[in-house]
Amino acid sequence: MARTSLTRFLIEQQRLANALPAELRLLIETVARACKTISHSVSKGALGEVLGSLDSENVQGEVQKKLDVIANELLLEANEWGGHLAGMASEEMDTLYRIPNRYPKGEYLLLFDPIDGSSNIDVDLSVGTIFSVLRAPEAVSGRDVTEEDFLQSGRHQVAAGYAIYGPQSLLVLTVGTGVHEFTLDREIGSWVLTDSNMVMPQGKCEFAINMSNRRQWSPGIARYIDERVEGAAGPCGRDFNMRWTASMVADVHRILKRGGIFMYPADHRHENKAKLRLMYEANPMSFLIEQAGGAATDGFGPIMDIAPTGLHQRVGVVLGDCAEVAMVTAYGLETSAQQD
Ligand code: AHM
Ligand code: MG
Secondary structure, eight states, X not given: OOOOBHHHHHHHHHHHTOOOOHHHHXXXXXXXXXXXXXXXXXXXXXXXXXXXXXXEEOTTSOXXXXXXXXXXXXXXXXXXXXXXXXXXXXXXXXXXXXXXXXXXXXXXXXXXXXXXXXXXXXXXXXXXXXXXXXXOOGGGTTSOOOHHHHOOOGGGOSEEEEEEESSSEEEEEESSSOEEEEEEETTTTEEEEEEOSOOOOOSOOEEEOOGGGGGGSOHHHHHHHHHHHHGGGSTTOSOOEEOOOSOHXXXXXXXXXXXXXXXXXXXXXXXXXXXXXXXXXXXXXXXXXXXXXXEEXXXXXXXXXXXXSSTTOBOOEEEEOHHHHHHHHHHHHHHXXXXX
């Protein structure tokens, strides 16, 4: 059977589902092309002199890896000239990126985490790129885009996806018509459709959380995990397995393929202190997981309903299996009600 390339898939989506404006299709192709280049850089490792840290820090005070900066530049350069975008924002930049005046502007906003799971780069574990696409407010035409234009809830996303650079390089994408996976055929340099209309399995007994943060969890999160660790002998009545790669892309991809729950909860001892970023990580992953039949909350309510207050806002993340996410949320609400 003929293989379906990303280009063909997107054109067919445009025709069949009428869900994909031509401009958005070209934008997704450009992002996918940049991810191909990033995949190439990642795989070169020490031979490409791309490993290690720089002296710089990003806006959140995290030391930048060389690849964080290289991937950020690749995404900016690939996307700035096409005429599809009004602006871009990235985890690695202090503020938004305006399209230079020499290029035409378009109607979309692109947000990305150029290299997610940076701590894994130098030890040859999977890392990835996460992206989210919003439509710029109509009022943006004829003026410079501002940070406020980006502050839209996740429900406004028109596309989201991630590339994962692991044993295979994959691109997982949604434009609101299900979730589709493409594998990079390195010999011909093309993204090829390898899984479509993905539905995440429900009822699986696997959780992903960084257990070393237990002292920072809220009582509801601690109760949920303690019960899973207790296993069949405890109130949940089933033995659970645990996996944690410290690359959200890899953990979420596993959950998409074989089920389970992913959690990076907020630190309850410090108000609003969480690790993952709403606009670059939580929203796009929530869109993908919901499209695949799963659920995504901040521990209390749906992530995609959160009205953002800042580009670099952080948020607690609980996503995956619907029943498990509902249980975490119920425990959270119960214990916060007891504390009131
Ligand atoms: P990054 O985007 O700076 O790499 O940070 C996000 C990553 C996620 O991919 C992952 O889930 C988490 O940080 C791991 O954090 P920790 O090292 O605290 O387990
Ligand atoms: Mg990240």
